Amino acid sequence: MTLGIIAAMSEELEILLQDMSLEVKKVKANMTFNKGKLWGKDVVAVVCGIGKVNAAICTQILASEYKVDKVINVGVAGGIGKEIYPGDIVIADNLVEHDMDTTAFGDPHGQIPRMDTFDFKCDTELVELARKACKSIKDINTFVGRIVSGDEFVASIEKIQWLEKEFSALSCEMEGASIAHVCYLNNIPFVIIRSISDNANNGAHMDFEKFTPIAVKNSTALLKEIVLSM
Numbered sequence: 001m002t003l004g005i006i007a008a009m010s011e012e013l014e015i016l017l018q019d020m021s022l023e024v025k026k027v028k029a030n031m032t033f034n035k036g037k038l039w040g041k042d043v044v045a046v047v048c049g050i051g052k053v054n055a056a057i058c059t060q061i062l063a064s065e066y067k068v069d070k071v072i073n074v075g076v077a078g079g080i081g082k083e084i085y086p087g088d089i090v091i092a093d094n095l096v097e098h099d100m101d102t103t104a105f106g107d108p109h110g111q112i113p114r115m116d117t118f119d120f121k122c123d124t125e126l127v128e129l130a131r132k133a134c135k136s137i138k139d140i141n142t143f144v145g146r147i148v149s150g151d152e153f154v155a156s157i158e159k160i161q162w163l164e165k166e167f168s169a170l171s172c173e174m175e176g177a178s179i180a181h182v183c184y185l186n187n188i189p190f191v192i193i194r195s196i197s198d199n200a201n202n203g204a205h206m207d208f209e210k211f212t213p214i215a216v217k218n219s220t221a222l223l224k225e226i227v228l229s230m
């Protein structure tokens with residue numbers, strides 16, 4: 001079993017790479033694929049860069065060239081809703097691309113036209129492993145629900161209110177749904193786990209800078225628990 005681990009930003013993978021015993025490092029599509037052993041498992045860990053296109057290219061390489069059996073995406077995200085704060089964890093059970101818009105043809109926001117699904121569902125076993133791993137880590141609040149992704153750093157109350165109303169989303173980021181989309185097309189079980197770095201509101205970019213290190217620490221601790229339990 002080979003596990004693909006994707007993060008969008010180098011700081012999200014930094015701690016994890018220190019624990020990894022590297023076998024081969026290859027650059028493809030300007031992304032570095034680190035193949036080796038991590039916490040006793042065969043993994044390929046990679047920083048994909050920001051946004052849906054980078055994430056999709058990276059996931060397809062993991063599928064086609066590394067033949068990974070499962071994919072986990074970790075990183076930070078904006079929290080939606082009053083009870084979610086920086087440092088909290090959101091485990092996606094499904095994802096939607098919030099910037100997909102063919103409403104002119106009568107489709108709902110987020111629907112990819114001519115696709116046989118509205119949302120991309122995470123693997124139930126991986127969600128359960130993540131949920132259990134969260135329970136074993138003290139002082140981390142965990143939520144399970146929908147994450148929405150789009151090529152936008154959300155930083156306004158109007159936009160989060162829209163994302164909440166339109167999609168009942170718990171969190172927003174810029175890669176998860178795209179990774180989910182590629183995994184769906186390739187039949188690869190996946191889960192997206194995000195640690196909240198900001199509340200996607202007017203001061204989001206400042207909170208992001210402040211809370212990202214804590215958020216990264218939390219999601220790495222969680223990932224370790226998950227990988228150890230696999």
Ligand code: ADE
Nearest residue numbers: 076077078153154173200
């Ligand atoms: N990642 C972290 N915070 C985010 C936000 N507010 N919008 C989109 N992606 C994010």
